[in-house]
Amino acid sequence: MGTPLGDFIRARRDSIQPQSLGLPDHGRRRAPGLRRSDLAGRAGISVEYLTRLEQGRDRNPSVAVVNAVADALSLSASEREHLRFLSKITGGECTAHARPAPPLREVRPQVLETLRLLEPGIAMVTNRLGDVLARTSAYESVTGGTGLLDSDAPNLTRYVFTDPRARTFFADWDAVADEQAFDLWLAPSIGSSERLTAELAPVAGPDFTRRLNSHEVPRRGALRLKHPAGGELRLLRETLDLASDAQQLVVFLPADEETSQALARLPDLPTHGRLRAIS
Missing domain, CATH: 3.30.450.180 (Beta-Lactamase)
Structure with a gap:
């Protein structure tokens, strides 16, 4: 079962054309966008680890890995913020967002x-x-x-x-x-x-x-x-x-x-x- 973090990484990878990052065009392929091997190489991680991230089998990437993936995907500032947020909720660290209490409707x-x-x-x-x-x-x-x-x-x-x-x-x-x-x-x-x-x-x-x-x-x-x-x-x-x-x-x-x-x-x-x- 995937995770929001994995879904986001995969969606951004699929939206990038290799030529835009100065990478060679490997020709026609079944899936659009950047290959896993290209993204893993740019981020300095293994293809197997990137696969685990995208498929939700690794839910606790380090801050260094999150930043490396953000760099490799050339994310904007707002996209980086969203990636960091997703890594927190995927790993269960964002306790403020885990509370089941309904949102405050009263305005001070x-x-x-x-x-x-x-x-x-x-x-x-x-x-x-x-x-x-x-x-x-x-x-x-x-x-x-x-x-x-x-x-x-x-x-x-x-x-x-x-x-x-x-x-x-x-x-x-x-x-x-x-x-x-x-x-x-x-x-x-x-x-x-x-x-x-x-x-x-x-x-x-x-x-x-x-x-x-x-x-x-x-x-x-x-x-x-x-x-x-x-x-x-x-x-x-x-x-x-x-x-x-x-x-x-x-x-x-x-x-x-x-x-x-x-x-x-x-x-x-x-x-x-x-x-x-x-x-």
């Missing part, structure tokens, strides 16, 4: 006061499961009519994968779906992530499970929304980690003047001191 008064001070800015408090725990009135205006906030306990991940309106609201639905699936690996606990995964997998199907298991680290560029009343909006996201709460405060900023003007036309958006596009 200080954080709620920060949201109030951000009005009329577009902001929300969420967690890696996608729960929308608190939001400004401007966030409600931007998402109004899309169905995202229709439930008593709105969840962005569930909305993206189960509500057909999400594919219209998010102009780059595939990119947003990649982000939401990836973030489940960083959920407050393995138990909470598994509960949501078990709920979504039967109804969301391959669109969800393929993304969850690909370990594709998202780029998180500008968020493009197709608002029912305001046309297309391009928003930049600034995220503040509330580590002690396992929550995030996300502020959305207009990426261009066209978005600023489109926001001004939204009927329910507060107007005093409106945030402008940043250059």
Whole structure:
């Protein structure tokens, strides 16, 4: 049985063309990407050991091996971070993610006061499961009519994968779906992530499970929304980690003047001191 660590290494190996690393092309082969022997050679480990890692038969690689594999795969900083995280949970060392307790849904008064001070800015408090725990009135205006906030306990991940309106609201639905699936690996606990995964997998199907298991680290560029009343909006996201709460405060900023003007036309958006596009 494989492990998330092995799945990630294999997926990255399959995505690399040998020529991009200055390696010779060995010609047509059954599997795409880099050969195990090429990756093992670059990392300074044996092919047999790499095979054990990928197949989940070795669950406790040393820090040196993890770093060597990251170097050999030419991983980006965010991909390296994910590789280190997967090595910890695969080896059972990440006790904070092993707790079965449900994630904290309450938002501290200080954080709620920060949201109030951000009005009329577009902001929300969420967690890696996608729960929308608190939001400004401007966030409600931007998402109004899309169905995202229709439930008593709105969840962005569930909305993206189960509500057909999400594919219209998010102009780059595939990119947003990649982000939401990836973030489940960083959920407050393995138990909470598994509960949501078990709920979504039967109804969301391959669109969800393929993304969850690909370990594709998202780029998180500008968020493009197709608002029912305001046309297309391009928003930049600034995220503040509330580590002690396992929550995030996300502020959305207009990426261009066209978005600023489109926001001004939204009927329910507060107007005093409106945030402008940043250059």
